[in-house]
Amino acid sequence: MINSEIRKAALAALKGKWWSFAGLTFVYMLVSSIIAGCVYMARTILTAGFQQGNYSTWAIILYIVLMVASIAVYPMNYGFYVAHLASAREDDLADPALIFVGYKRFWFFVGFQLLMNIIIGFGFMILIVPGVIMALAYALWAFVAHDHPELSITELLARSRLLMQGHKGDLLLLWLNFILWVILSLCTLGIALLFVIPYIYMATYFFYENIRYELDDEPLPDEKSQQEETF
Numbered sequence: 001m002i003n004s005e006i007r008k009a010a011l012a013a014l015k016g017k018w019w020s021f022a023g024l025t026f027v028y029m030l031v032s033s034i035i036a037g038c039v040y041m042a043r044t045i046l047t048a049g050f051q052q053g054n055y056s057t058w059a060i061i062l063y064i065v066l067m068v069a070s071i072a073v074y075p076m077n078y079g080f081y082v083a084h085l086a087s088a089r090e091d092d093l094a095d096p097a098l099i100f101v102g103y104k105r106f107w108f109f110v111g112f113q114l115l116m117n118i119i120i121g122f123g124f125m126i127l128i129v130p131g132v133i134m135a136l137a138y139a140l141w142a143f144v145a146h147d148h149p150e151l152s153i154t155e156l157l158a159r160s161r162l163l164m165q166g167h168k169g170d171l172l173l174l175w176l177n178f179i180l181w182v183i184l185s186l187c188t189l190g191i192a193l194l195f196v197i198p199y200i201y202m203a204t205y206f207f208y209e210n211i212r213y214e215l216d217d218e219p220l221p222d223e224k225s226q227q228e229e230t231f
Contacts, residue, residue: 003174006210010202013088020094021087021198028080028099029193035073039066075102075109081142084201088209094198109145112153116141119157136168137161143208163215167207174207175200 014021046060079099087094102109116138124131141160145151151159164171178200185192 003170003177006174006203006206007177009206010199013091013202013206014198017087017093018195018198021084021202022194024080024083024094024096024099025194025197027096028076029197031076032073035066035070039070042066071110071114072106074113075106076100077113078102078109078142078145081201081205082146084198084205085143085146088202088205105149108153112141112145112156115153116157132172133168136171137164139171139204140164140208143205143212147212159215163211167211171204171207174203178203 076099079102082101083094083096083098086092086098120131120134120138123134138157138160140163141156144160144163145156148156148159178196181196181199182193185196
């Protein structure tokens with residue numbers, strides 16, 4: 001499936017569901033932005049206090065609490081991916097409850113994303129290109145985690161990385177197709193992002209769906225049908 005076909009599949013999957021996904025994206029972005037904003041403000045106040053020689057215990061405690069809160073958003077990242085996957089597979093509207101499904105395995109997803117961010121961070125510390133490559137290597141982690149809940153953190157990292165071997169450039173090209181949409185969304189003060197983001201996530205899901213069988217023990221769908229016809 002080429003990128004143009006993936007985008008068409010994403011648009012077809014979102015038909016009649018745009019507003020439900022816009023609402024889901026709004027909730028996801030609102031919660032993430034509030035926590036990120038609070039962490040930034042607390043860090044700014046704390047830094048200013050240190051520069052003036054004011055070491056407020058309460059400011060330090062507040063910063064630590066907000067940092068923990070920012071980590072608590074990690075399972076929501078998984079749920080946002082799963083909401084797109086479930087809608088595409090079940091041909092249903094976006095389910096707001098799915099955005100919180102990751103909290104059932106809270107420590108798993110917190111631990112996984114912390115480790116993944118460290119790995120990607122090391123890549124960016126070397127150069128921008130290695131960082132981008134590492135980010136692409138783990139781009140489909142949430143979909144893999146959904147389809148293979150039996151995997152440990154290290155196994156999920158390995159399977160996600162293995163799945164993307166030979167496909168990093170393909171996914172990058174797919175995402176580059178959305179740059180113009182993102183730029184145009186800025187002209188609407190970001191409001192259009194409520195629709196562009198689901199489009200990107202849904203296209204990413206269909207990209208995953210197109211390559212996920214490469215690591216499965218079961219044959220590809222086309223091979224299955226050929227076997228059934230043979231027998």
